[in-house]
Amino acid sequence: MEDGKLARGPMIAITLLRVLVGWHFLYEGIAKITSPSWSAAGYLKQARGPFADIFRWLAAQPDLLAAADSITMWGLTLVGVLLILGLFTRLASLGGIGFILLFYLCNPPFVGLFYSIPVEGSYLIVNKNLVELGALIVVLASGSGVFAGLDTLVHAVLGRKRKTG
Amino acid sequence: MGLESPAWTAGVKRFSHEAMATVFEVQALHPDATYAAQAAHAAFDLVDRLERELTRFLPNSDVGRINALAAGQSTRVSPSTMDCLLVARQMYDVTGGAFDVSIGTGLPSLELAADESRVRASTGGVRIDLGGIGKGHAVDLMGELLEDWGIEAAVVHGGFSSVLALGAPAAQEGWPLTLSDPGPPIRVLVRLARRDTALGASGVRKGGHIVDPRTGKPAAGRRAAWAVLPRQAAHERSQAGCGGPRRAAAAAADALATAFMLMRLRDIGALCAASPGLEAWVLPEPARSGGPPEALHFGTPGSS
Amino acid sequence: MAGDDEKDKVAVPPRPAGGRKLDRRDVLKGLSTVPALGLFGYAWQKQRQYEQAAAGTEQAAAAGDVQDVHVALLGAGAQGQVLTDAMLRIPGVRFRAVCDVWAEYNQRRVVNQLQRFGFQVNAYEDYREMLDKEKELDAVVIATPDFWHAPHAVDCLKAGKHVYCEKEMSNTLEGARAMVAAARETGKLLQIGHQRRSNPRYLHCYRHLLGEAKLLGRIVTVSGQWNRAVTPDLGAPERYTIPEARLKQYGFKNMHQFRNWRWYKGLGGGPIVDLGSHQIDIYTWFLGANPSHVMASGGQLYYDPATHEWYDTAMVVFDYDTPAGPVKAYYQTQTTNGSLGYFENFMGDQGTLLISESEVHAAKVYRDTNAPPWDEWVQKGYITAPKLQEAVEKDKAAVTDVRESVSPDEHKVPIVLKDPYHQPHLQNFFDAVRGSATLNCPPEIGYESAVAVLKVNDAIEAKSRLSFTPEDFAL
Numbered sequence: 056m057e058d059g060k061l062a063r064g065p066m067i068a069i070t071l072l073r074v075l076v077g078w079h080f081l082y083e084g085i086a087k088i089t090s091p092s093w094s095a096a097g098y099l100k101q102a103r104g105p106f107a108d109i110f111r112w113l114a115a116q117p118d119l120l121a122a123a124d125s126i127t128m129w130g131l132t133l134v135g136v137l138l139i140l141g142l143f144t145r146l147a148s149l150g151g152i153g154f155i156l157l158f159y160l161c162n163p164p165f166v167g168l169f170y171s172i173p174v175e176g177s178y179l180i181v182n183k184n185l186v187e188l189g190a191l192i193v194v195l196a197s198g199s200g201v202f203a204g205l206d207t208l209v210h211a212v213l214g215r216k217r218k219t220g
Numbered sequence: 221m222g223l224e225s226p227a228w229t230a231g232v233k234r235f236s237h238e239a240m241a242t243v244f245e246v247q248a249l250h251p252d253a254t255y256a257a258q259a260a261h262a263a264f265d266l267v268d269r270l271e272r273e274l275t276r277f278l279p280n281s282d283v284g285r286i287n288a289l290a291a292g293q294s295t296r297v298s299p300s301t302m303d304c305l306l307v308a309r310q311m312y313d314v315t316g317g318a319f320d321v322s323i324g325t326g327l328p329s330l331e332l333a334a335d336e337s338r339v340r341a342s343t344g345g346v347r348i349d350l351g352g353i354g355k356g357h358a359v360d361l362m363g364e365l366l367e368d369w370g371i372e373a374a375v376v377h378g379g380f381s382s383v384l385a386l387g388a389p390a391a392q393e394g395w396p397l398t399l400s401d402p403g404p405p406i407r408v409l410v411r412l413a414r415r416d417t418a419l420g421a422s423g424v425r426k427g428g429h430i431v432d433p434r435t436g437k438p439a440a441g442r443r444a445a446w447a448v449l450p451r452q453a454a455h456e457r458s459q460a461g462c463g464g465p466r467r468a469a470a471a472a473a474d475a476l477a478t479a480f481m482l483m484r485l486r487d488i489g490a491l492c493a494a495s496p497g498l499e500a501w502v503l504p505e506p507a508r509s510g511g512p513p514e515a516l517h518f519g520t521p522g523s524s
Numbered sequence: 525m526a527g528d529d530e531k532d533k534v535a536v537p538p539r540p541a542g543g544r545k546l547d548r549r550d551v552l553k554g555l556s557t558v559p560a561l562g563l564f565g566y567a568w569q570k571q572r573q574y575e576q577a578a579a580g581t582e583q584a585a586a587a588g589d590v591q592d593v594h595v596a597l598l599g600a601g602a603q604g605q606v607l608t609d610a611m612l613r614i615p616g617v618r619f620r621a622v623c624d625v626w627a628e629y630n631q632r633r634v635v636n637q638l639q640r641f642g643f644q645v646n647a648y649e650d651y652r653e654m655l656d657k658e659k660e661l662d663a664v665v666i667a668t669p670d671f672w673h674a675p676h677a678v679d680c681l682k683a684g685k686h687v688y689c690e691k692e693m694s695n696t697l698e699g700a701r702a703m704v705a706a707a708r709e710t711g712k713l714l715q716i717g718h719q720r721r722s723n724p725r726y727l728h729c730y731r732h733l734l735g736e737a738k739l740l741g742r743i744v745t746v747s748g749q750w751n752r753a754v755t756p757d758l759g760a761p762e763r764y765t766i767p768e769a770r771l772k773q774y775g776f777k778n779m780h781q782f783r784n785w786r787w788y789k790g791l792g793g794g795p796i797v798d799l800g801s802h803q804i805d806i807y808t809w810f811l812g813a814n815p816s817h818v819m820a821s822g823g824q825l826y827y828d829p830a831t832h833e834w835y836d837t838a839m840v841v842f843d844y845d846t847p848a849g850p851v852k853a854y855y856q857t858q859t860t861n862g863s864l865g866y867f868e869n870f871m872g873d874q875g876t877l878l879i880s881e882s883e884v885h886a887a888k889v890y891r892d893t894n895a896p897p898w899d900e901w902v903q904k905g906y907i908t909a910p911k912l913q914e915a916v917e918k919d920k921a922a923v924t925d926v927r928e929s930v931s932p933d934e935h936k937v938p939i940v941l942k943d944p945y946h947q948p949h950l951q952n953f954f955d956a957v958r959g960s961a962t963l964n965c966p967p968e969i970g971y972e973s974a975v976a977v978l979k980v981n982d983a984i985e986a987k988s989r990l991s992f993t994p995e996d997f998a999l
């Protein structure tokens with residue numbers, strides 16, 4: 056790796072990673088949209104840890120909650136589609152990182168905190184959310200959308216107006 | 221909790237039955253053994269019926285249906301489930317959320333319409349588990365059934381942690397009961413003689429822990445707690461417009477014992493002072509040095 | 525937006541300052557991950573189909589404006605109370621009256637319960653008085669002891685009411701026949717309380733697993749049981765003892781017989797009729813045929829024969845000539861040990877169906893190793909994916925690995941009942957009263973079931989194999 060460039064092999068691997076994470080986001084979003092009764096309230100009320108109060112407060116505000124619900128389900132879906140297509144990849148990665156960070160902070164597996172609904176697996180500080188967040192950082196840093204994705208086309212078309220610094 | 225056995229207890233007939241993942245027992249003083257057995261079994265049938273309504277493991281139980289409610293949906297429950305939920309809600313309020321059958325998932329967003337026995341969820345995702353109050357609720361109703369059968373002196377308990385002393389043996393001030401340090405070593409801390417009184421016990425058994433629904437952290441620093449509430453006091457509470465069913469003494473004591481594992485001592489003291497007849501014992505974990513701890517006592521015995 | 529990519533040096537060919545035309549390579553690279561989206565769409569659609577299939581049977585009748593049905597309960601005992609609880613959850617059911625001879629206890633309890641739900645009901649001790657006075661009634665729900673079913677149902681039908689009558693339809697075949705005749709004569713509905721006939725789990729297995737998918741292949745044997753632990757005889761609170769004159773008037777010798785009528789000849793039919801009738805009805809339903817022979821052994825093995833006139837234990841074998849071929853079906857009920865509770869087990873040459881009303885067993889199907897794969901039915905959501913057998917590492921040199929025997933694939937039947945057990949059957953009855961459904965257990969079915977079940981007691985008494993003729997089932 057030289058001059059920030061990655062070889063073809065790693066780029067293919069990262070693109071695969073991007074599509075997998077995108078797939079997961081997309082289904083998380085779509086599953087929520089298609090379930091008539093889904094609301095973030097349940098999850099928020101289970102909040103644990105240093106920010107628990109904020110999340111619980113949010114769950115108790117009907118208007119804010121409704122907004123949070125739509126943002127979550129449509130946001131996840133959009134991020135998922137964009138990651139799979141490799142369109143506006145960096146923005147999508149940042150969005151994804153934002154969502155995961157919120158999920159993580161809502162129920163962080165910190166020492167001494169128990170989630171009242173049993174979860175599979177065993178976690179200490181690092182859980183699968185955090186790993187997925189790491190994956191998105193890799194995607195963000197690599198610009199995989201330009202390697203394989205619609206960003207290639209966006210670039211080619213908009214390239215004229217952009218002057219490389 | 222334990223029951224002491226002086227000489228006169230020879231006349232006590234004991235019947236037991238497995239339900240709600242524990243053993244229920246009826247100890248009755250009645251001259252006719254067959255009749256006492258029939259009464260006890262009628263009480264056990266009742267427990268089985270209540271378990272089918274209260275279990276969270278059956279999708280078609282009252283609790284199973286409540287736990288499946290989405291925002292805005294409602295479901296009808298049996299009147300006895302409604303009674304149990306009303307006490308649960310009342311205990312949530314008086315303990316500042318330390319006793320919470322929803323374990324932090326939002327009990328207040330379940331609306332309880334008692335007149336039509338309907339539960340409505342104003343938000344989705346509320347999950348309740350009546351494990352901390354169901355045994356007491358069952359014991360209350362078993363007590364009423366036994367009285368209906370004309371059994372005047374009996375002790376009913378669900379797994380020893382929820383106890384109801386009905387009447388008293390002839391010429392006794394009350395049923396002799398003990399509160400013990402779960403140990404090791406097990407030792408008797410308090411001896412009581414009570415009649416028409418409910419007792420609830422909560423403690424840290426091997427490996428288990430009680431999670432504070434307000435913080436998600438496990439209870440620390442206490443080994444066991446007890447709540448003692450005369451039936452008359454529970455009755456007056458409900459008369460005084462506090463809501464809840466007529467005689468939910470054991471349900472309330474069951475719930476309060478759990479809360480007393482978590483509440484600040486000063487809040488426990490204040491609650492006992494404000495609730496005539498309610499008593500609490502709290503057993504702290506032993507200090508690193510020094511002898512075995514003594515149970516702290518709050519409240520004053522009610523007149524029964 | 526593309527500004528995000530400014531620093532992007534990866535794999536982007538240096539751009540000519542004036543932009544450039546898209547070449548084929550760009551387009552290919554740009555679209556290279558689009559197929560993943562297509563794949564997602566395909567997988568999602570499959571998932572939706574699966575979810576819909578699984579949810580299909582659960583769709584409850586849409587609660588809109590429903591026509592009120594005015595109802596009386598006749599018999600407010602243990603089962604009357606269970607039915608009341610279930611009916612309280614059905615929209616449009618209006619309680620008008622409760623009739624029970626035990627005015628001091630059962631009647632009062634149900635009246636209080638209904639009052640809590642805002643129903644001001646009239647209470648009666650004599651059902652004839654109720655039928656005379658309650659002119660508004662549309663339907664009567666009967667849960668009295670078996671020997672009262674025929675007189676109660678016949679009189680209610682003749683008074684112009686639709687009737688839901690608990691099983692066993694009657695303790696005698698004459699009684700059952702009179703009920704069929706009364707229903708036909710009056711044109712009123714008569715539903716017999718074999719509630720499994722409306723249970724979504726049983727309906728799913730009957731329609732989809734046995735009917736459409738024929739998962740079991742040819743069913744050759746059936747077994748089933750209802751085992752109960754020892755219980756003391758039922759008693760009653762002393763203060764609510766019924767005066768002797770009233771007991772006599774309603775056909776009971778004393779309080780003990782009044783509470784334990786099931787065990788007495790002429791009143792009930794013992795455990796085989798009380799418990800077995802539910803499950804033997806399922807044998808007949810799932811096999812699509814009435815039995816041709818029955819042999820049985822049983823007796824009064826444990827309880828005091830003076831107060832337990834019927835057999836506390838019964839072991840029965842039925843022969844069936846089904847359209848697919850002969851079947852032998854075993855059934856046992858005993859009342860001294862509750863081990864394994866109650867279930868029915870259908871065994872065919874390609875698989876086994878274990879089904880029960882209770883959640884302990886729920887329903888499971890086991891595939892015979894030689895049967896064709898069931899993937900199609902798993903994908904359709906009819907059954908769950910099998911519990912995985914531990915994979916065996918194949919040793920190329922060995923033909924087989926000798927070890928503990930493998931059990932066949934176990935699939936669950938993903939149908940959950942969200943309502944109390946009797947609610948769907950009552951719902952079916954009220955829908956039929958409103959004209960929007962047909963009865964799942966009309967009197968003809970209840971009758972056939974009674975013929976098969978009542979004969980078991982005859983066979984135990986005769987100590988020989990008895991045969992059924994088609995005329996036995998004809999009405």
Ligand SMILES: NC(=O)c1ccc[n+]([C@@H]2O[C@H](COP(=O)([O-])OP(=O)(O)OC[C@H]3O[C@@H](n4cnc5c(N)ncnc54)[C@H](O)[C@@H]3O)[C@@H](O)[C@H]2O)c1
Nearest residue numbers: 599600601602603604624625626630667668670690691692
């Ligand atoms: N479908 C099921 O799952 C199921 C379950 C249990 C019982 N059952 C059936 O329900 C019926 C009742 O059983 P149970 O267990 O409730 O019995 P039970 O003895 O508890 O109740 C019978 C009630 O009928 C009343 N009664 C008796 N004769 C009467 C009369 N002539 N008029 C009015 N009331 C009268 C009695 O006072 C009593 O309250 C039986 O036919 C039984 O087979 C069905």
